[in-house]
Every structure is written in structure tokens, then in C-alpha cells.
Amino acid sequence: MRHQVKKVFIAGGTGFIGYHTAIKFLSMGINVDTIALPNEIDLKGWYPSNINLVYGNLFEMSESELKDLFSKDNYDTFLYALGPDDRYNPAPPAYTFFYDKLVTSCLRIVAAAKACGIRRCIVLNSYFCTFDRMLNNRLSRFHPYIHARREQEIALLSLGENDSFEIMMMELPYIFGTMPNRKPLWKDFFLSHFDSGTHIYFPRGGGTAIIDVSGVAEAIVAAAFNGENGRCYPVGNQNITFAELINTMMKAKGDKRRFFGIPGFICFFGGVAIDLKLRKQGKDSGLNNAKLMTQILNRCFYLDPNSISQELSYSEFGFLGGLDPMDSIVTTIKACYPNET
Secondary structure, three states: OOOOOOEEEEEOOOOHHHHHHHHHHHHOOOEEEEEEOOOOOOOOOOOOOOOEEEEOOHHHOOHHHHHHHHOOOOOOEEEEOOOOOOOOOOOOOHHHHHHHHHHHHHHHHHHHHHHOOOOEEEEEEEOHHHHHHHOOOHHHHHOHHHHHHHHHHHHHHOOOEOOOEEEEEEEEOEEEOOEOOEOOOHHHHOHHHHOOOOOEEEEOOOEEEEEEHHHHHHHHHHHHHHOOOOOEEEOOOEEEEHHHHHHHHHHHHOOOOOEEEEOHHHHHHHHHHHHHHHHHOOOOOOOOHHHHHHHOOOOEEOOOOOHHHHHOOHHHOOOOOOOOHHHHHHHHHHHHOOOOO
16 A cells, blocks of 8 residues: 655655755655754755754753654655764763663654654664574674664554554665765775775675665655565665675775675674774774674665565655665765765
8 A cells, every 4th residue: 555655754764864865855756854963964065955954952852852853844755874883982881881872862752753643764784683583593692783773663564553653664775875975984994994905805705785875764764655564675686795895895985806706604703803803992892893894794685676676566656766776885985085086
């Protein structure tokens, strides 16, 4: 059944995914409101003036303030595009931090939206949850971030009520693309690991689903119209080995070093060293870096690129799943290194 979507509130509409999704909704004649942290990013000169923007911090708002915000207009759809991902290393214990942000805070905000009569809610999550289900919770047992993400899905989906409040999760893989006034995070959180050395070393045999941010925006918009209550939608439109991914990145950067895949059990010890270094810095990783080498990076976390388009009826909207992610990788890396390519 196709639902009416006329007025959308986006939590995180000035962020990477929220921005592109807002643009996609606007292109379909749908009204968009959003909220941003004061002074988080300079929006002058590029942010669409037809997006109604207010400033505030949803995590710090009281229940009455949240309800005032969500009831000020007749929103029918709520996109929750907030929360830390696995790149953030908090003070220990990591699980406590991620549970507070991804479960406790998110549940409180979404519950307020439900109480204000918003009928549909889409929450962004991780494709780690997809594979944790496939692997009988083996990932969430060892990785605090994945554990918190699974708990987030369980807690939020319990709010759903057919024909009253429908909620769904978008489980996202590696995402490429750019936006105005923000540098892609790939340089600081991925490519920086390869800054030293004469070669590129990485666990061999692994791969991942990838997607351009425009494809994520299309999936979210399609879910707003055609998504089903209680569903978790893994989103990806191409699968790629890590060797191909890293080589494509290095070529785009103009880096001629060679890629060498090494066994996961050897990388395991490198992961142990990373975790020890973080502990000395008073930080804790959301991913167990030692287990990351043997459970995730040396495996192929692939998705069916046709599944999401069929389930959400992309053909109704003329969606193609976004831009070619291979081209997007190149564009992303050039934006990371504007003076080096």
C-alpha cells in the first residue's frame, strides 16, 4: 500500500545523508523541515532556503520541548538521521556510550514524534545488523557498537503499530559522495591508516556492499511511501572486494603504492595493538579491532542490489539506485585531497 507523504521532519537534515534526502524529497514536491545544532556548520549561500530550519539539540530537549517541536506542523513522516557511528571512540565503556545515544536518546525522541501523531518513522542504522542476524548474533557479542545497534532496532521496532505508527530501519553499508561545506570523512577515518609505509596492507579475502549517497536518499524516500512497519531494509547497490575498493581510492588519490592482502589471523595482532593504544589514550572502540580483522574485514559482507529496489518499488518513482558508486569513490577521494589529485 502506498502511503501519502506531504510533510517530512528530518532529524539531521544538515548532515551528509539527511541533506541529500531532503533534496530528494524537495524534488518530489514534498515539504521538509529540519533541525541543526547552532554553529555546527555555516549554511549561508548553499543550504536550500525552502527547507524550514530551526536550531536546537534534540538530545538535550525535554519531553515537552520535543512535543512542541513535532506538533508545530502536520508532519506525516519522520526521518531520524542522527547518532554516532563506529568511527567514534568514546571514553570506556563504549557500550554504555553507544547505548545511551543510539537506544535511550533515540527511543525518547522517536516516542515523542509518535505521541505527536506522526504516522511513519525511518531510522538509519548499520548493515552490521544485517550480518549479525545472519551470523546468529556473533558480531554483537564482541562489538559494543553493533550490540547497541541491534538493541536500537529491537527497542524502536517495539513502538510500531500497524495503521497507527509505522517504523522501519535502513541498514546502511559504506557510503560515498560529497556535499557542500563538508569534507568527506574517508580521509580521517579510513585512508589515514595508510599514511605511512611503502605498501598498503589490509586483511585479504574480504569485501563489502557500497552505495552512493544519492542511492541512500532514494531508498529512504521509497521507504517513506512503500515501506512496511517493522521491516529492516539492507541498502546497497554494488558489491566490491576491499582490494578493489582500496586500489580505486589510491588511484584516485594519485598514490602508486601496491595493495597487499594478508591473513586475518596476522591482522588480529595489529587489531590488539590498536585497542591497547586506545586504552592508553583513555578511549574505547565501538568495534573490537582484533575481532574486526577476523570477523568482518576478511569476509564478504555483500547485499543483493536488486532486493531493496524490488521491495520498495523503485520503478514507481523512476529510481535507479543512485549514482554509480565506483564513480562516486573517485569523486569522494578527490574531495578528500583537493590539492593532491
